[in-house]
Amino acid sequence: MLTYEDIRPSRRGLLGLAAAGLAAATLTAPARAAKVATKARIVIIGAGAAGTAMANRLIDRLDGAEITLVDARAEHLYQPGLSLVAAGLKPASYTLSKTTDWLPSGVRLVSEKAAAIDPVAKSVTTEGGTRLDYDFLIVAPGLVLDHGAIPGFSLDMVGSNGIGALYAGPEYAAKTWDAARKFTEEGGVAVMTRPTTEMKCAGAPLKHAFLVEDIASRGVGAGKYEVHYAAPQGALFGVPIVAEKVRMLFGQRGIKTHMNHKLLSIEPGQKRATFEKTEIDSVTKTEVKSTVEIPYDYLHVIPPQRAPDVVRQSGLSWADKWTDQGWVECDQKTLRHLRYPEIFALGDVAGVPKGKTAASVKWQVPVVEDHLIAAIEGREGVETYDGYTSCPLITRVGRAMLVEFDYNNNLVPSFPGVIAPLEELWISWLMKEVALKATYNAMLRGKA
Amino acid sequence: MKELTLQTLIAVFEEMFGRGLFWALVAVAVVVTGLYLYVLIRDRALSMRKFLWAQLSMPVGAVAAVVFVQKITSSGFRDIGGPIDVVVVLGIATLGAIGMAILVYTAQSLFRSKHG
Structure with missing residues (x-):
């Protein structure tokens, strides 16, 4: 019988191994630059993903700076989790924490809404009348969901009458699942919509359609339900190669698409949604608009989205772009305001193409940090943001496509050759399900 | 991911399991591995x-x-x-x-x- 007498580990060998491990760990710890001494007053409007991550990073880099966060909300929302809540995969509490849980000591939190910004006098005034003068301002208040823009719809309908609206927050996402679950158990017609404006995470309406279809296929079963996807855009996704892939998947799954359909109003009593359909007349080549009514058993509403009033009224918005939405005028690569160099925009409110996601924030924050600290030190920053956005596009409970892209619609996979961006994979689902919130939290703390 | 350093990975794992549970799991893994090496060395076979x-x-x-x-x-x-x-x-x-x-x-x- 074979014995393993020749395998004789020694104490010395073991100690050597431990020493080598320790040396490796020391080597991989990144060298931290000395803190920059400054008396700069930095005001950050918004304690969401961007504002919180920024505050944590600045505290680590600056010594003596006066950093003030302005946000009235006591709750911090993990918004990437809302699609999971609205599909019954996570409870509403999964997305909830306290704003103060994430703030470093040394940052002052003013728990009030910012009411006015004066970019000339360099001051922010809160609703309570507190005036905060700044040397640098970071505008990161997020965006506003304009639910009032859809006649017939109001938030109190969510969860009953077959109406869902998962963007409206954790509680509404959970109610959305109440309405969606009924559809997946009883069947009928589901209608998914999208607004004409820019929006948070343009993949979320697709995820909701995919998830509801998947759950219905396992629930009520084939032949007893239909899923329709209606959007005012001409394509299913902003990145053409992804749009084509989604078109193919919708085809395979039997999800019917209605492109160039803008949700005008709903009649909850009759369970009927009215859309404005835009077509190009084949003879005159002009736009022809008509009204289309689609009956539904389940309707998912995503309202138009705009910059908060405080931003739109302060003269920080683009004058010639997104005039109905008011996103902050800033350089695409540095997120610095084009007219007020001491102002930066971060997150949803930034007037850049694409990128209203937490993944964008993760890549934007270090860029703004670099340029802000460079400005304090009297030099030019070097980091640039290329429009990176990531979307774990869930296609089934258990599968997703890890789609990552930039301003130029190029796919920029993090794991090229290993995780294929346009394949429905379990590993991409695992990332969304297990690693994403952890990465998000680490980002909030300025650690990722 | 922009930069995947050991520090980032540790931060992510801390958030995934909670800081206490993560380091407890690491400790359990280290202890079991340590005990394994200990019995190997003790028994010399x-x-x-x-x-x-x-x-x-x-x-x-x-x-x-x-x-x-x-x-x-x-x-x-x-x-x-x-x-x-x-x-x-x-x-x-x-x-x-x-x-x-x-x-x-x-x-x-x-x-x-x-x-x-």
């Missing part, structure tokens, strides 16, 4: 009998690890979508198998009389 039991337990550890991951992520074997997914399943199974084998071997060495 691998015991074939204990190793046989350890080997027999490996498939159990492999299946348990895969089912555990599927359970906590609401997914199943139907979600395997490409080659990398097969690699991930095999990886999880391998880790489960090795972990179980080390655990079983160490437990026997520590708690069974020395006839093995």
Whole structure:
């Protein structure tokens, strides 16, 4: 019988191994630059993903700076989790924490809404009348969901009458699942919509359609339900190669698409949604608009989205772009305001193409940090943001496509050759399900 | 991911399990591995009998690890979508198998009389 007498580990060998491990760990710890001494007053409007991550990073880099966060909300929302809540995969509490849980000591939190910004006098005034003068301002208040823009719809309908609206927050996402679950158990017609404006995470309406279809296929079963996807855009996704892939998947799954359909109003009593359909007349080549009514058993509403009033009224918005939405005028690569160099925009409110996601924030924050600290030190920053956005596009409970892209619609996979961006994979689902919130939290703390 | 450093990974794992549980799990892994090395050095040989039991337990550890991951992520074997997914399943199974084998071997060495 074979014995393993020749395998004789020694104490010395073991100690050597431990020493080598320790040396490796020391080597991989990144060298931290000395803190920059400054008396700069930095005001950050918004304690969401961007504002919180920024505050944590600045505290680590600056010594003596006066950093003030302005946000009235006591709750911090993990918004990437809302699609999971609205599909019954996570409870509403999964997305909830306290704003103060994430703030470093040394940052002052003013728990009030910012009411006015004066970019000339360099001051922010809160609703309570507190005036905060700044040397640098970071505008990161997020965006506003304009639910009032859809006649017939109001938030109190969510969860009953077959109406869902998962963007409206954790509680509404959970109610959305109440309405969606009924559809997946009883069947009928589901209608998914999208607004004409820019929006948070343009993949979320697709995820909701995919998830509801998947759950219905396992629930009520084939032949007893239909899923329709209606959007005012001409394509299913902003990145053409992804749009084509989604078109193919919708085809395979039997999800019917209605492109160039803008949700005008709903009649909850009759369970009927009215859309404005835009077509190009084949003879005159002009736009022809008509009204289309689609009956539904389940309707998912995503309202138009705009910059908060405080931003739109302060003269920080683009004058010639997104005039109905008011996103902050800033350089695409540095997120610095084009007219007020001491102002930066971060997150949803930034007037850049694409990128209203937490993944964008993760890549934007270090860029703004670099340029802000460079400005304090009297030099030019070097980091640039290329429009990176990531979307774990869930296609089934258990599968997703890890789609990552930039301003130029190029796919920029993090794991090229290993995780294929346009394949429905379990590993991409695992990332969304297990690693994403952890990465998000680490980002909030300025650690990722 | 922009930069995947050891520090980032640790931060992510801390958030995934909670800081306390993560370091407790690391401690358990280190202690079990340490005990395994300890019994190897103490006995100055691998015991074939204990190793046989350890080997027999490996498939159990492999299946348990895969089912555990599927359970906590609401997914199943139907979600395997490409080659990398097969690699991930095999990886999880391998880790489960090795972990179980080390655990079983160490437990026997520590708690069974020395006839093995």
